[in-house]
Amino acid sequence: MDKVRTISKKQLPDKAQRHKLFGSVEPGPRTKPREKSKMADLQNTREDFLFDLDAVGIANVKHPITVASNLEPKTQTTVGTFEFSSSIDKSSKGTNMSRFTEQLQAFHQKGFVINLKTLKRFAKDLAERLDQKDAEIKVSYPWFYERRGPQSDLSGMNHADITIRVNYDTSAGCSIEASMSSLITTLCPCSKEISEYSAHNQRGEVTMTVSLTEGFDEETMDWKELLLEAAESNASARLHPVLKRPDEKMVTEQAYENPRFVEDLARLVAADLYEMPFVTRFQVQCRNEESIHMHDAIASITYDKLEDDESQEG
Template identity: 65%
Template sequence: MNEAVKKQLPTKSERHKLFGSVEPGPKTKPMEKNKMKDLQNTKKDFLFELDAVGVSNVKHPVTLKSQLEPKTQTTVAQFHFASSISQDSKGTNMSRFTEQLHSYYQNGFTLDFATLKSFVFDLQQRLEQKDAELTVSFPWFFERKAPYSEQAGLNHADAWMRVRYHEEFGYDLKVGLTGTITTLCPCSKEISEYSAHNQRGNIEMEVTLQPEFDDTLYDWKHMLLEAAESNASARIHPVLKRPDEKMVTEQAYENPRFVEDMVRLVASDLYEYETVEQFSVKCVNEESIHLHDAIASISYDKREE
């Protein structure tokens, strides 16, 4: 039996050369930062002011507080940072966005408005522009107990926060949440001898909050989730035993909802929140007897009343 012949490979440096690596060339430009030319800080007439310049799709771990269990949780958030750029500025220093994020993270980055307001104010000052903004999106987990057995599990919703600071106009706060619900078709219930089809619906809410909104007093995530779920045919549960399933099924039958009904009912709750200035609501039902979805939406600005 022939013995295997071990392959004789060239050295690692020789392998690199084989695949295109070359020796470093002469270095003539300075390594010291204060001797390097800063193109982004060039001041000239660059034709137009820019609405937004920054970085996006920055993933980073954060801490999240909630009125629902788990009341403190860690999650991975996705950040977007930007500021406007004046006509006489060529660009921005992109590294300052992520440098500041890491600086805040070292001191414990909690997603609350006090932290985000401080962040965008510091960023505006650091960039020497008239404004700065931050948008952060993240999954939020919350405990949900079954209605009869009280068996618990975790549900989740997709949420986001946007904080903008302008040196003249101050702070602008926006939040959003997409919650999942059950809807039962009123038409199906009305025309059928028995039963009715139902489906899973997604409620997308975008809300402008008062600039002085205090999330140590109000959990905006819970507010929006409750606005969606309390108006649905039934809530979504991670764990259901047979008595629970009976209760949820009967509750849905007792509370039929069209997509049109959902957006009007959710809008009514958002309208009654004193801390909400403007809102938009969209419902998308994944129809169980069609290949298409059913949709409805509404927008309202209380500041225009």
């Protein structure tokens, strides 16, 4: 029979004594007012503070959000990372930081669905709450979408990283910038050309940042789905969370039939974005994590369609 082990118990000082042992002290005298109306408000001090500030606010605010999508799942809950700011002129010492999170909570209580219409309203309301001429909201989150195997039809979840930035100005209105980063497959054309058989491929990342027209109607088309298609349809092949052997055969053969340099990918994605009427300006950044080199391969394009229109008119 196993012997029962007896554990001796230390005699510890009580919790208050332990706190005192590690540096806690008794509260000192309280001489400053506790009522908000009697407290000094340093942030609202008015004086010449030398410089206007482009942006003042808070960042790295994590909060649950709801995202709507044309792809399954049509509605999903995810975590958004927020940044809120506004400009202030040199006559103001600072801003009221608590008002940013107060507004976030107010929108959350109404059900914070992340779409362009809601974010434009948020930015406008925030400028009014701060009593400033402008305000900006930026939110980043993972967007999940269902992807099925091309032969087996077995489904799983892929995701892309989304960032939306909405700036409201009392005189200029709203400007909207959206970004998506998506993973794809590319197969090296040079390797295919020079090798007797096979060709090396790699995982690539396509990041697209687009400026959207203010009147873009998100209810008639989902910009997330359109940007995702621009990245994936121009790659050698798409990525899949679930692949059986017949799927793998189809995907690898598709990649072999559609070789892409990183430069090719950037230009093909740019062509799709150029043809989207609701995109006024775009940047495409492509990166291949090379499978037989020690380096990554990169390419980028920045294009302003409005400047192109002006040059043609001139």
